Amino acid sequence: MKLLFIFFLLFTVALTSGIPLGPTPDMPAESTSLTLISNITLKYPEEIAVDPSETFYLTGTADGYVYKVMLDTNAVSVLLTPKDFNPDYFTEFTDEEVAAKCTGDQTLTHILEPVCGRVLGIKFYASGNKVYIVNSYFGIFEYKFRNNKFEAVFEQTGVFLNDVYRIGDNIYYTNSHTSIQRYAVVSVVLDPNPIGQGSFNVYNKDTKEHTTLIDGLFFANGITLSSDKKFFYISETDAARVVKYEIATGETSYLVEDLPVLTDNIYLEISEECEERDDNDEECENDGTLLVPGYYRVADLDDVLRDFSAMAEFLTQNFYTVVIPTFKSWIKPVGTICEIDEATGDITKVIFSKDFTFLLAASAHKLSDNNYITGSVFYPKVFRFKLNE
Template sequence: MKESLAICSCSLSLALWVVAVVVVSWSPLSEAAIEAVELPGGVFGPESIAFDCRGEGPYAGVGDGRILKWNGSGLGWTQFAYTSPNREGKECNGEPQTEAACGRPLGLKFHPSTCELFIADAYFGLLAVGPQGGLASQLVSSAQGVPLRFTNALDIDPQNGVVYFTDSSLLFQRSVWILSIVNGDRTGRLLKYDPRTKNVTVLINGLAFPNGVALSTDSSFLLMAETGTLQILKFWLKGPKAQTTEIFVQLERFPDNIKRTDNGEFWIAMNTGRGKLETQTWMRLGGATTQHGEVKIPWIRGDPVAVKLDERGGVKGMIDGEEGQALESVSEVDERKGRLWIGSAVKPYVGFIMNG
């Protein structure tokens, strides 16, 4: 079976297990390798990826409610933390009907100073766990008297420890997430949590499936994926535009998590969900015409499953899935030390691309 993958303009030969791929980039790349770090024992769904204060990891939140740590090929994966206090005696197998009891960790981020891991769990809200791991402590379960129903993604301001996070819907939980999209739900929220005061603030109401969030290098603004409108929004935190929102870029695929690179660019995963969406006919979603779940980005050819943008929205790179199964679901791309780490909400592995 052949698959292929691309990160924008020169061709290179790579391998994912027995899968042949091609890597392309706006800037020349040396020979690179794509590998899949398989999760243990039937575990799947490494939605988000994080590295700790020592640079160890990746850590990945998986479908059965745990956060696992990769310790290298010698030691493999070990359990680091979990989000639900109700796991005992439950069949936590990652299936939708078990998530409410077992937890479903989505967004992950280590605090750069305290080395705590902050977790956005779809069912248990915003949590944190210390450097030794274990059961995470719940920090936020509601905002303005309204319970969190679908906590999704987060980022942390390294200057003050403030956590920005999303609650994707007040009506639909993660186990039925697609209903939020189909019904045009606009009950999502962007929030912030101040660890010094323990206060929670709702920054924006009425969002259409708010998803990934990432701060700029100077924390003057954040980018947020509004999946239901196929947009990336820019929310200004500082300066003359503070507390205002503008469209950063309009896509024609569903944006998922956003991760900032060390040089201030942003990787936006475009979780096409081809395996789910191709079986359904969509007339119009968020102003973008779709047919049988297939949506095309006019300014990028091929099958873009992730795109890298600079702070002005300029395209700096992309990953092209070439319509293959290996990359039919890309929830996150994290660029770190010459590697692109690839998360997925459904796959049984964390992928990475050796990129120089």
């Protein structure tokens, strides 16, 4: 099935000469029923993991730290530092010296990130009271709150690791690119290779083996599990779609294509009925809601993504004076959150506001009472807001 999926990608490339994207969507209507509850200044937040007490743990992608935030007080504390992920390098550094090095000039990501790391994916598991954490440079790690034990699940360098999901002894993860590291993320988005370099993989903790389940993905990103626990949903950023992977058969399809956003992390809100059935170990239907945050598509970026030769030509220009500023101008203005019906793949809601900048949404999590938390890797804020319905 994996080979069939690759052939499908090749066929698509042959037809389009670029990443398959439909017409660039119009800007969404602004959501007028939003109430801002709070905003917390954090270093360009990436993914959010919420525990049952609604404390949340947040990967701070600008400096290689992981933070803990108390929702009732907005108090922020450090859970993990670059020294935890890269102890050999920082063995003689004090905490202050680590912070001084890793919270420096963010234009030097090509120097800082391979040393300080870049923490992306994080998932909380009530069973065992622990989180799994992806450091895009060093591997995947486990942190147990019960005894504050922190250890590597596996170490891996030279690739662009992104998100993680655990089932039993299997650790599922995405690799956004096989050879380009995270600091060159612009080159990952604008990769003129006609075959995507991202993949969806599994690591078995018992056998210590890695297996690629899907390759040829255009910027493999966030992962979440379906309501019935039979499928994975994988965010394919450049292609603006969500891939659906059946665990039992390896069959690959799409839950939704041609989204109005270049997708980032994704999160599934299961229905109340499903929660009740899950408690009784009864089979659940796929009737949840998928939260899909991302960067709202703009015509100039879409045009380049649709044409591999245009991407290659664009990347021949001066990277720091032309490529990066132009790329930032494409993604800076707008972003949003889509809600997707898990059963149909239909977009049921688009959340967008100009009043506060969750516009560049990298992550979204829905709490009780229509409260949402969202953060962005391009804006140093985490926003909590209420959707008034």
